[in-house]
Amino acid sequence: MEKADAIEALAALAQETRLDIFRTLVEYRPSGLPAGQIAQLLELPGATLSFHLNQLKQAGLIQSIRQGRSLIYSANTDAVDALADFLREDCCSKSAAGAGEAAVGGR
Amino acid sequence: MEKADAIEALAALAQETRLDIFRTLVEYRPSGLPAGQIAQLLELPGATLSFHLNQLKQAGLIQSIRQGRSLIYSANTDAVDALADFLREDCCSKSAAGAGEAAVGGR
DNA sequence: ATTTTATTTCGATAAACATCGAACGGTTCA
DNA sequence: TGAACCGTTCGATGTTTATCGAAATAAAAT
Incomplete structure (x- = not known):
């Protein structure tokens, strides 16, 4: 998954x-x-609902099909x-690439 | 994890x-x-960094300790x-509670 | 004590987002 | 074809968010 997505x-x-909405x-x-x-x-x-449905759709989280007038x-x-995978693997978790470096320096 | 969190x-x-910032x-x-x-x-x-560090801290994603003046x-x-668990289990995934109901009705 | 260094808070500004009534565009049924 | 229904788009409004220079705070070094 791309960062932007x-x-x-x-x-x-x-x-x-x-x-x-999504949970529903x-x-x-x-x-x-x-x-x-x-x-x-x-x-x-x-109008409010429609606005949010658009955002969710844009993000690829929902889809819609027409059925009659609905x-x-x-x-x-x-x-x-x-998304959960991205958080765990590509991004931000222990298993993310590159973990373990030090920069603070105890001295 | 609570919905608000x-x-x-x-x-x-x-x-x-x-x-x-977080990935870094x-x-x-x-x-x-x-x-x-x-x-x-x-x-x-x-100033910009500080603003964002605050948001991340507020959200519990980072913490800070003082070391000298740093x-x-x-x-x-x-x-x-x-958070990943929340997405997968409590919230929004196949395994989320209550899945499987029907409301559209094929006729 | 004063200066230097590291970072935050303040304050102003611009941009993005959320809300929702009203007007509009398809779809169905009479 | 026109009335009814379902949903979207438009447009106006208020709210929240992001940015960042300048002033303030806190710790350390001189």
């Missing part, structure tokens, strides 16, 4: 409303939910797993 | 400068680096692991 995904989830979609996996039902569950105005949104849990 | 950590890492500190684990050296490595003005910052990789 990771940042986008992190930013997408680092916002309460969006995290709530995870709950209703794998079939997904129409936008209206998400709005109802979370008591969000349509748009069914569903969570892409693989993207979250990839 | 997770959001704080996600937000802290969802910013390029801060992610760079992971590189120099476990001894850490004085602020001045981070500033030098990443070519950041002191402040040595070091990464708390456990916090990242906790």
